[in-house]
Amino acid sequence: MAENDDLLPEFLAEAADIIEKIHGDLEKLPGAQDRSELITAIFRNVHTLKGSSSMFNFSRTKSIAHELETNLGKFKESPQTLNDPEIQYIRDEVQKIDELLKAKDQLDLVPGTLNSPGEPSADTRADNKELLPAASKTPQATVNATEEYIRVTVNRVNETMNIVSEVFLIRNQMVYLVDRFKSGNLDQRDFFQTWDMLDGALRRGVGELERSTMSMRMMSVQGLFNRMARSVQSYSAKTNKKILFQTVGENTELDKKILDVLGEPLIHLIRNAMDHGIESPSDRIRSNKPEIGTIILSATISGNEAVVEVKDDGKGIDAKKILASAQKKGLDVSHVTDDQSAIELIFLPGFSTAETVSEVSGRGVGMDAVKTSVTSLSGKVTIHTEVGKGSTFSIRLPVSMSLAPVVLIDIKGLKYAVPTSDILETKQVPFSWVKRNSGFDYVNFRDKYVKCIDLRSIMDAEEKSHEENMRSCSIVFFRTSNETCAARVSSFERNTEIVVKPLSGLSPNIPWVYGVAVLPTGEAIFVLSLAKILEEFEVTNAA
Amino acid sequence: MQPDEILKNQLNYRHTLSQDGKYASELSTYLQITIANSYFVIPISEVGEVSEFLPIRPYPSEVAGHVGVINLRGKVIPVISMEQFGGRKESKPNSRIVILNTDTTASNSEQLALIVDSVKKISAPSAESGNVITLDNNPVRVLSGGLILESWGIKPCSR
Numbered sequence: 108m109a110e111n112d113d114l115l116p117e118f119l120a121e122a123a124d125i126i127e128k129i130h131g132d133l134e135k136l137p138g139a140q141d142r143s144e145l146i147t148a149i150f151r152n153v154h155t156l157k158g159s160s161s162m163f164n165f166s167r168t169k170s171i172a173h174e175l176e177t178n179l180g181k182f183k184e185s186p187q188t189l190n191d192p193e194i195q196y197i198r199d200e201v202q203k204i205d206e207l208l209k210a211k212d213q214l215d216l217v218p219g220t221l222n223s224p225g226e227p228s229a230d231t232r233a234d235n236k237e238l239l240p241a242a243s244k245t246p247q248a249t250v251n252a253t254e255e256y257i258r259v260t261v262n263r264v265n266e267t268m269n270i271v272s273e274v275f276l277i278r279n280q281m282v283y284l285v286d287r288f289k290s291g292n293l294d295q296r297d298f299f300q301t302w303d304m305l306d307g308a309l310r311r312g313v314g315e316l317e318r319s320t321m322s323m324r325m326m327s328v329q330g331l332f333n334r335m336a337r338s339v340q341s342y343s344a345k346t347n348k349k350i351l352f353q354t355v356g357e358n359t360e361l362d363k364k365i366l367d368v369l370g371e372p373l374i375h376l377i378r379n380a381m382d383h384g385i386e387s388p389s390d391r392i393r394s395n396k397p398e399i400g401t402i403i404l405s406a407t408i409s410g411n412e413a414v415v416e417v418k419d420d421g422k423g424i425d426a427k428k429i430l431a432s433a434q435k436k437g438l439d440v441s442h443v444t445d446d447q448s449a450i451e452l453i454f455l456p457g458f459s460t461a462e463t464v465s466e467v468s469g470r471g472v473g474m475d476a477v478k479t480s481v482t483s484l485s486g487k488v489t490i491h492t493e494v495g496k497g498s499t500f501s502i503r504l505p506v507s508m509s510l511a512p513v514v515l516i517d518i519k520g521l522k523y524a525v526p527t528s529d530i531l532e533t534k535q536v537p538f539s540w541v542k543r544n545s546g547f548d549y550v551n552f553r554d555k556y557v558k559c560i561d562l563r564s565i566m567d568a569e570e571k572s573h574e575e576n577m578r579s580c581s582i583v584f585f586r587t588s589n590e591t592c593a594a595r596v597s598s599f600e601r602n603t604e605i606v607v608k609p610l611s612g613l614s615p616n617i618p619w620v621y622g623v624a625v626l627p628t629g630e631a632i633f634v635l636s637l638a639k640i641l642e643e644f645e646v647t648n649a650a
Numbered sequence: 651m652q653p654d655e656i657l658k659n660q661l662n663y664r665h666t667l668s669q670d671g672k673y674a675s676e677l678s679t680y681l682q683i684t685i686a687n688s689y690f691v692i693p694i695s696e697v698g699e700v701s702e703f704l705p706i707r708p709y710p711s712e713v714a715g716h717v718g719v720i721n722l723r724g725k726v727i728p729v730i731s732m733e734q735f736g737g738r739k740e741s742k743p744n745s746r747i748v749i750l751n752t753d754t755t756a757s758n759s760e761q762l763a764l765i766v767d768s769v770k771k772i773s774a775p776s777a778e779s780g781n782v783i784t785l786d787n788n789p790v791r792v793l794s795g796g797l798i799l800e801s802w803g804i805k806p807c808s809r
Binding site: 442444518521523565566608610611612613614615616617620623625629630631632633635 | 705707708709710711713716719720721724726727728730752760761762796799804805806807
């Protein structure tokens with residue numbers, strides 16, 4: 108058993124791949140010319156799952172796989188008997204195996220999360236507990252099971268190896284340089300010049316190494332979205348609801364750690380949308396809506412955040428009903444002041460009860476579990492809903508925990524950060540380069556005058572003792588969506604890297620502040636969006 | 651006019667009297683805070699911690715009710731002004747910072763910071779926030795994070 112425990116994480120990772128392949132083949136089945144080849148591939152994969160499950164004593168998984176294998180054998184014999192209901196049957200059975208294995212995965216990796224959303228039914232859990240007493244009891248087994256896997260292409264590994272060898276070469280050149288200097292074969296000027304050059308190359312190399320390593324953790328949301336699509340397909344097949352499922356931004360990449368946890372809250376939101384959001388075809392026709400309901404799952408990157416949204420065109424959430432329901436359940440509603448705060452009651456533990464449980468979305472686990480999962484990733488979940496029109500659940504998450512390169516600037520003695528990616532150039536320019544006309548300042552940039560905002564007059568802070576260069580001005584050139592602009596600051600500090608955090612929900616909403624960061628000195632600084640400052644400044648000016 | 655009388659005039663208070671005219675006997679633990687010679691109490695359950703004075707970073711744009719942010723061990727917490735309760739704009743060098751946990755909406759639990767002159771832990775009759783209790787024969791108002799935010803019309807938003 109101990110040996111098998113060592114292999115368990117590997118099996119689970121491999122099983123996830125196999126299940127993904129089976130689903131891929133199932134997608135191709137309806138339109139395929141040679142169906143027997145696809146059925147054979149599915150048969151072979153199910154057989155592998157059965158064998159491995161047997162090795163780990165997963166008796167329930169094994170028996171499902173066994174029965175499926177038997178039926179697949181029949182389909183192999185007579186492919187013409189394989190129609191939509193049969194394909195759906197295979198899909199459902201594979202889904203069951205997937206859920207069982209995923210529950211197994213969670214049982215070992217996070218022992219305290221048995222009540223997470225979208226968890227398999229109670230008998231599934233009992234099955235796993237019963238089958239794996241050793242795995243859940245011995246500390247050794249838990250340690251083994253916490254091993255995580257990332258699938259990385261060989262190209263990405265080779266790329267990283269190349270950077271490592273470059274960095275190593277630079278280090279050797281540095282050693283050689285120091286040796287030559289020590290032995291008197293190099294004068295001081297040459298030594299420092301070459302040292303500076305090598306130091307610059309080393310910095311670039313380390314930066315590339317960081318990017319390359321971080322990119323290994325980044326995975327596209329495609330696989331996750333496919334899982335959600337299957338869930339919708341399987342639901343549509345079981346009920347009379349007609350649902351069109353659309354995905355947007357499947358290539359968006361997220362940190363693997365985030366992606367792993369995101370699946371459960373997302374499936375819960377989608378099940379909710381299908382079950383409670385989208386109306387029955389007859390109700391939709393009565394409401395002058397298309398008979399087919401639409402659910403759009405999208406992922407986009409906004410600044411340092413990924414926004415994953417589940418949008419449906421269903422009946423929306425009625426704030427009054429939610430409030431009444433919460434009161435009936437004895438929940439604290441004293442803080443409810445408006446519709447939005449009433450709707451947010453659905454996030455309270457205990458809001459979801461047997462009344463709202465259905466076969467699809469209800470397992471007695473409420474939206475509070477969705478909120479808990481998202482919060483555990485330093486993310487936030489918000490709802491926008493309109494009765495009769497539909498609901499949008501937005502999950503905002505950090506893309507990764509990586510550092511953002513910024514330029515620190517000084518405005519009236521206070522430091523601010525501007526993301527390097529927003530900046531075209533920072534420059535000390537003579538005063539004569541700045542011209543004023545029709546209420547605007549303009550500054551010369553590459554032989555062309557561009558609009559210039561003076562951040563020193565925009566910021567409310569009082570002028571602190573600060574020595575400004577009296578002969579020239581410090582200008583940051585940046586690009587908005589359609590033009591190049593400039594911003595005058597008191598001075599430049601330096602380039603650095605920081606972790607940008609969102610402002611607290613109690614802080615005022617200043618549209619041109621991306622977030623806040625803490626410097627190594629302990630100083631909290633605001634990260635500015637120059638393009639949005641310009642937008643705001645122009646609006647104020649126009650007014 | 652004595653400070654106590656000023657306080658009485660300032661506050662539109664409701665005593666928590668039981669039917670027989672005596673004060674409710676149930677006691678709660680509070681953090682008593684002093685702001686410019688005025689006293690208030692905050693239920694201890696709302697208080698996250700009390701810290702020595704920390705440098706406050708003002709927002710780049712002035713917004714009523716908001717003083718700025720502090721860095722508390724890597725966590726950036728907004729500082730809410732106590733001017734509505736007699737607090738001054740500028741802080742004294744020996745001021746303290748009180749961190750309150752607010753659970754103002756179902757989906758958000760946020761922390762806020764207040765600048766106060768001094769703090770003391772006390773026991774006093776239980777009362778809802780906004781009510782007035784009697785302490786050493788003086789009326790003292792019970793505050794909460796929610797009440798302070800409400801006084802400025804600050805509504806938490808999701809970011």
